[in-house]
Amino acid sequence: MLLPLLLRQAASCRAAPRRLLHHQAQHDPRRLLHHQAQHDPRRLLHHQAQHDFLRRRLPPRLHAQSRNRKSKSEQQRDEWSTRNKTVLTYIAAAGVGMIGLSYAAVPLYRLYCQASGLGGTAVAGHDVDQVETMTPVKERIIKITFNADRHASMQWNFKPQQTEIFVVPGETALAFYRAKNPTDKPIIGISTYNVVPFEAGQYFNKIQCFCFEEQRLNPHEEVDMPVFFYIDPEFDEDPRMARVDTITLSYTFFEAKEGQNLPLPGYSYN
Amino acid sequence: MSTAMNFGAKTFTPRPPEKGAFPLDHFGECKAFKEKFMKCLRDNSFDNSMCRLQSKHYLECRMDHQLMTKEPLAKLGFRDLMDPPPNQSDRDSKP
Numbered sequence: 001m002l003l004p005l006l007l008r009q010a011a012s013c014r015a016a017p018r019r020l021l022h023h024q025a026q027h028d029p030r031r032l033l034h035h036q037a038q039h040d041p042r043r044l045l046h047h048q049a050q051h052d053f054l055r056r057r058l059p060p061r062l063h064a065q066s067r068n069r070k071s072k073s074e075q076q077r078d079e080w081s082t083r084n085k086t087v088l089t090y091i092a093a094a095g096v097g098m099i100g101l102s103y104a105a106v107p108l109y110r111l112y113c114q115a116s117g118l119g120g121t122a123v124a125g126h127d128v129d130q131v132e133t134m135t136p137v138k139e140r141i142i143k144i145t146f147n148a149d150r151h152a153s154m155q156w157n158f159k160p161q162q163t164e165i166f167v168v169p170g171e172t173a174l175a176f177y178r179a180k181n182p183t184d185k186p187i188i189g190i191s192t193y194n195v196v197p198f199e200a201g202q203y204f205n206k207i208q209c210f211c212f213e214e215q216r217l218n219p220h221e222e223v224d225m226p227v228f229f230y231i232d233p234e235f236d237e238d239p240r241m242a243r244v245d246t247i248t249l250s251y252t253f254f255e256a257k258e259g260q261n262l263p264l265p266g267y268s269y270n
Numbered sequence: 271m272s273t274a275m276n277f278g279a280k281t282f283t284p285r286p287p288e289k290g291a292f293p294l295d296h297f298g299e300c301k302a303f304k305e306k307f308m309k310c311l312r313d314n315s316f317d318n319s320m321c322r323l324q325s326k327h328y329l330e331c332r333m334d335h336q337l338m339t340k341e342p343l344a345k346l347g348f349r350d351l352m353d354p355p356p357n358q359s360d361r362d363s364k365p
Contacts, residue, residue, distance in 0.1 A: 131345060131346060131347050132344055132345050132347070132349065134347070136319075138319075161308060162308070162311060162316060164316055165311065165316045165317075165318050166315075166316055166317045166318060166319075167318045167319075168318075168319065171318065171319060171322070171347065172322075172325075172346060172347035172348070173318040173325070174307065174318075174325035174328065174329075176304060176307075176308065192284055193284055194282055194284065195282060196282075198282050201282050201283075205285075205288065206285070206287040206288065207287060207288050207289055207346065208287050208288070208289045208290065208291065208292050208338070209287045209291060209292065210291050210292050210294070211284070211286075211287065211291065212284075212286055212287075212291065213290070213291035215291075215294055216294075217294075218296070221296065223294050223295055223296060223298075224295060224298075224301065224304050225292070225294070226292055226304075226328070228292075228329070228346070230347060
């Protein structure tokens with residue numbers, strides 16, 4: 001707002017281009033205010049009058065009449081157009097805001113799910129020291145049942161070595177599966193797991209197992225596959241888990257092709 | 271299982287294990303310890319709390335045969351089954 005005024009003054013004073021540039025270069029708020037303060041109102045008006053005279057205009061009387069008539073409808077039109085522009089700007093801003101919100105919703109929702117643990121998503125922040133310091137909740141006994149599956153084209157024999165095991169939250173437990181390759185060629189398998197009920201899945205922590213990594217079995221080889229896990233002691237305090245007495249751990253083996261690099265699930269949540 | 275077309279339904283997201291995957295015991299070096307553990311489980315009607323000593327032995331065997339990264343067993347939740355450290359027992363024995 002102040003810059004046009006400054007430019008007008010510079011122009012009317014018939015300043016050389018160098019001085020104009022000098023003024024512009026000096027343009028920082030403090031200097032500008034100081035500059036303004038120097039010009040008292042009379043000098044300002046004088047400059048204004050000069051400037052008006054310099055501009056080409058219609059004869060005053062005619063111009064005044066037409067200006068009044070034109071100005072009323074012109075003013076109204078101007079008013080409407082500015083109002084329209086304002087409304088359009090607001091609508092456009094709202095639209096852009098909605099688009100931005102929908103993009104931001106993805107990580108925000110993920111954070112919310114992690115914090116509240118809805119839908120069985122991993123609760124962030126399981127630190128390793130918890131295993132060392134946790135105390136078992138001996139009153140709450142949970143039955144863990146084991147299930148073993150394989151893909152239809154996977155030729156391994158895969159089964160759990162125990163159908164169920166009784167654990168308490170806060171205590172580490174060991175369980176075994178057995179896998180046998182009855183064919184005459186080595187087969188590489190890769191497995192994933194599932195925990196039912198889904199909400200209990202966030203309390204089911206595996207310290208070490210055999211999943212998500214390629215496991216190679218030579219022809220006619222049989223191995224024991226351990227799973228070392230624990231149930232988070234906070235399981236006992238969750239009201240949603242009050243009626244959960246059985247948790248089922250289910251592993252499924254798929255055949256992996258040589259050199260295939262599968263992305264590890266859940267890393268984005270860690 | 272998490273099936274497709276279940277928009278909005280609760281899905282399960284598997285998590286990778288904390289310490290990664292166990293290397294396979296191709297030569298059955300710790301099979302004896304595993305058999306002891308399984309026998310203990312069957313005798314105690316599959317109660318894990320009674321067989322923690324055997325599971326500790328199994329994991330120790332794995333660590334000895336390089337089938338598991340060596341770690342203090344307290345970090346694996348066996349703090350209550352650990353023997354007291356030697357300097358403490360020496361202090362106890364001193365008059």
